[in-house]
Amino acid sequence: xxxxxxxxxxxxxxxxxxxxxxxxxxxxxxxxxxxxxxxxxxxxxxxxxxxxxxxxxxxxxxxxxxxxxxxxxxxxxxxxxxxxxxxxxxxxxxxxxxxxxxxxxxxxxxxxxxxxxxxxxxxxxxxxxxxxxxxxxxxxxxxxxxxxxxxxxxxxxxx
Numbered sequence: 001x002x003x004x005x006x007x008x009x010x011x012x013x014x015x016x017x018x019x020x021x022x023x024x025x026x027x028x029x030x031x032x033x034x035x036x037x038x039x040x041x042x043x044x045x046x047x048x049x050x051x052x053x054x055x056x057x058x059x060x061x062x063x064x065x066x067x068x069x070x071x072x073x074x075x076x077x078x079x080x081x082x083x084x085x086x087x088x089x090x091x092x093x094x095x096x097x098x099x100x101x102x103x104x105x106x107x108x109x110x111x112x113x114x115x116x117x118x119x120x121x122x123x124x125x126x127x128x129x130x131x132x133x134x135x136x137x138x139x140x141x142x143x144x145x146x147x148x149x150x151x152x153x154x155x156x157x158x159x
Contacts, residue, residue, distance in 0.1 A: 003147035004125040004132070006089070006139045008116035014109040017102050026071045026098075028106045030114070031064050039068060042075040043093070051091040054083040067110045069094065069103045079107035081115050081123070085151050088126045089115070105138050112139065127152060 018028055031039055036059045044052035058065040058080045069077035077094035084090070089111055094103045115123050125135055127148070135141035149155075 001127045001129050001148050002132075003144045003150050004128050004135050004141040005144050006112060006123045006125060006135070006141045008112055008120055008123055011109060011112055011116065011139060014106060014113060017106050017109070021069075021102060021106055024071075024101070026069055026076070026101070026103060028067055028069050028103075028110055030110070031059075031066045031068055033059055033062075033064060035064075035068070039066060039075065039078060042068075043078060043091075046095060047091070047093045051093070054091050055080050057083045065111075065114070067107050067114075069098070069107060071098070077103045077107055079111045081111045082118075084126055087115070087120055087122070088124050088151075090126050104134070108135075108138060126150065 021028065036056070040052050040056045040059075043055045055066060055078065061082065065082045066078060066080045068075050076098045077092075079089070079092035081089045089108070092104065092107055092111070094107070112123055124144070125141055127150070128135060132143070
């Protein structure tokens with residue numbers, strides 16, 4: 001589960017995809033602090049406790065470093081950045097019923113564009129498991145050799 005590196009100065013545009021999603025009733029938006037309970041509960045219910053802990057940390061900054069996908073006033077996906085350590089993208093996830101529609105791509109790009117706007121030149125996608133080819137294809141991410149467990153090596157729960 002290596003980390004990956006992304007050039008933020010060479011990201012694809014996200015506007016066309018956001019328009020396609022909007023036509024399907026799906027909105028990608030940066031969350032506000034008032035959304036905290038709903039977003040953290042969503043992540044906790046549908047993903048992992050570690051991810052909900054990391055997501056909760058994004059609400060300690062303004063603007064909040066978390067984006068959500070919403071359909072019919074329900075959260076269907078999320079992405080975070082600067083949650084584990086600075087300059088890291090993730091965690092991120094989309095409900096299984098909504099995968100394959102471009103929501104994960106839109107969330108990824110919104111977060112990475114936000115990171116670029118915050119002054120980062122590169123971003124690290126931490127602890128990539130099954131999505132390695134997705135990140136390579138969408139944003140040209142490259143594997144950082146010998147990066148596992150990287151910043152996660154001191155987790156109390158890591159065996």
